[in-house]
Amino acid sequence: MTLFSSKNGQLLLGPLSKNNAILVQILGICSALAVTAKMEPALVMGISVTVVTALSSVLLSLIRDIVPTRVRIIVQLVIVSMLVIIIDQLLKAFAYDVSKQLSVFVGLIITNCIIMGRIEAFALANRPWPSLLDGIGNGLGYALILLIVAFFRELLGSGTLFGVPVIPDLFYRWGYSNNGLMILPPMALILVGIVIWVHRAKNKDLIEQQ
Amino acid sequence: MENLVNIFVRSTFIDNMIFAYFLGMCSYLAVSKTVKTSAGLGVAVAFVLVITVPVNYLVDNFLLKPAALTWLLGDRAAGIDLGYLSFIIFIAIVAAVVQLLEMIVEKFTPALYNQLGIFLPLIAVNCAIMGASLFMQERDYASVGEATAFGLGSGVGWLLAIIGIAAIREKLAYSNVPAPLRGVGITFIITGLMAISFMSFLGISL
Numbered sequence: 001m002t003l004f005s006s007k008n009g010q011l012l013l014g015p016l017s018k019n020n021a022i023l024v025q026i027l028g029i030c031s032a033l034a035v036t037a038k039m040e041p042a043l044v045m046g047i048s049v050t051v052v053t054a055l056s057s058v059l060l061s062l063i064r065d066i067v068p069t070r071v072r073i074i075v076q077l078v079i080v081s082m083l084v085i086i087i088d089q090l091l092k093a094f095a096y097d098v099s100k101q102l103s104v105f106v107g108l109i110i111t112n113c114i115i116m117g118r119i120e121a122f123a124l125a126n127r128p129w130p131s132l133l134d135g136i137g138n139g140l141g142y143a144l145i146l147l148i149v150a151f152f153r154e155l156l157g158s159g160t161l162f163g164v165p166v167i168p169d170l171f172y173r174w175g176y177s178n179n180g181l182m183i184l185p186p187m188a189l190i191l192v193g194i195v196i197w198v199h200r201a202k203n204k205d206l207i208e209q210q
Numbered sequence: 211m212e213n214l215v216n217i218f219v220r221s222t223f224i225d226n227m228i229f230a231y232f233l234g235m236c237s238y239l240a241v242s243k244t245v246k247t248s249a250g251l252g253v254a255v256a257f258v259l260v261i262t263v264p265v266n267y268l269v270d271n272f273l274l275k276p277a278a279l280t281w282l283l284g285d286r287a288a289g290i291d292l293g294y295l296s297f298i299i300f301i302a303i304v305a306a307v308v309q310l311l312e313m314i315v316e317k318f319t320p321a322l323y324n325q326l327g328i329f330l331p332l333i334a335v336n337c338a339i340m341g342a343s344l345f346m347q348e349r350d351y352a353s354v355g356e357a358t359a360f361g362l363g364s365g366v367g368w369l370l371a372i373i374g375i376a377a378i379r380e381k382l383a384y385s386n387v388p389a390p391l392r393g394v395g396i397t398f399i400i401t402g403l404m405a406i407s408f409m410s411f412l413g414i415s416l
Contacts, residue, residue, distance in 0.1 A: 026394055029235040030337030073334075077305060081298040089294060104344035107297050111337045113236045185230055186405035193391070193398030200390035208393035 011133040015141035021114045022145045022192070023199050024206060028114035032146055033188040034105060039162045041101045042150035044091070046143025048106065050136060052083045053115050057123040057135035064124050076119050077110070084109045114138055149191045157182030214359040217351075221363030224412060227338045228371035229405035234338030238372055239397060248376035249369070250322075254311075256365025258333050259342055262307050263361030264354050266300050266343040274299065300343045308334040338368055375401060 021027045028049070035045045059079050060067075067075050088106045091099040099106065109115070118138050123131040154160055156179045159167040167176065181187055200206045227233045234255065242248050272278055274296050279287035312330045316323045323330075333339060342364045351357045378400055387396050 033232040107344045111340045186402045189402035196395040
């Protein structure tokens with residue numbers, strides 16, 4: 001099997017749209033929405049989750065034959081929390097401001113359903129290389145949705161992107177003002193609802209039967 | 211006492227786990243199809259929260275905080291900070307309490323156990339439980355009583371939220387929702403609207 005066969009490519013790219021963790025499998029929403037008021041924390045969170053998902057998939061795929069099924073949940077939790085502790089310490093050392101903004105949500109990566117979901121559903125039944133691609137793909141799919149939601153919330157709510165003002169002063173003088181509601185938590189939920197709506201309108205096969 | 215009531219009300223309504231922090235959304239979305247099962251899950255989550263938050267509070271204060279080990283080692287402990295271990299210890303305690311609860315419920319009330327069966331083990335990876343412990347650590351409550359009030363308030367808030375959405379979804383089954391929004395999409399938007407209505411509690415100063 002070659003390293004970049006079309007099947008492996010599918011593992012990497014599928015989760016970006018057709019098989020997206022947030023939009024289709026409805027996993028990992030817990031820690032996703034609270035960090036989307038600004039682009040920067042959303043990007044950091046997306047990268048952190050991608051790294052944890054990819055590494056935990058590889059590690060558990062490597063030891064999948066020697067871990068007894070009965071204790072696998074504990075083993076998974078220990079490995080995932082170890083990786084999250086490393087990420088947390090790295091963020092505190094090199095990106096302290098973002099780490100303060102993310103506050104408890106870094107710790108909540110441990111209970112992110114995407115990670116446990118991919119380990120249970122994929123890594124425990126596959127070799128390390130496909131598991132790595134699957135982990136990266138799902139992490140990126142998650143990061144993509146975070147960035148889309150954060151883009152609209154920051155643009156409409158604060159008039160900035162990554163903290164840089166993008167709405168010209170002229171607009172404000174003509175009476176444009178930022179929409180304060182966008183920064184508040186409820187809009188994250190409504191925006192994800194709208195993203196799901198648009199996504200399913202494009203992919204008719206994902207529409208739920210009544 | 212007044213203080214405890216304040217913390218309870220604040221964590222139930224103003225800092226509601228679902229509507230303000232989106233914690234425990236996965237099971238909230240997956241299980242909220244009927245009121246009966248959601249009420250069962252809600253009670254179980256509230257129960258686990260009431261136990262794990264104070265237990266984690268004690269562990270945090272007597273083991274993990276900087277110089278917390280002074281009661282055991284005396285002055286030598288002044289430089290010890292085990293804070294980086296808090297994630298792994300909190301999740302281990304949560305998993306252990308859930309396991310214990312499962313065994314107790316199975317032993318003494320088999321009827322409830324059968325009703326909750328599948329949901330009980332899933333509580334261990336419910337973000338609301340872990341999230342409450344991490345918030346407790348960040349907010350630095352003054353006593354174990356305050357931590358318990360916070361755990362109870364968060365649990366009751368979660369219970370309220372899931373029963374509310376389940377009741378709405380039962381009625382929604384008879385409405386004509388646009389096809390791509392059916393199921394999850396409309397649930398997100400309704401949760402958003404419920405969250406906006408919960409924001410009216412922000413005006414209360416405690």
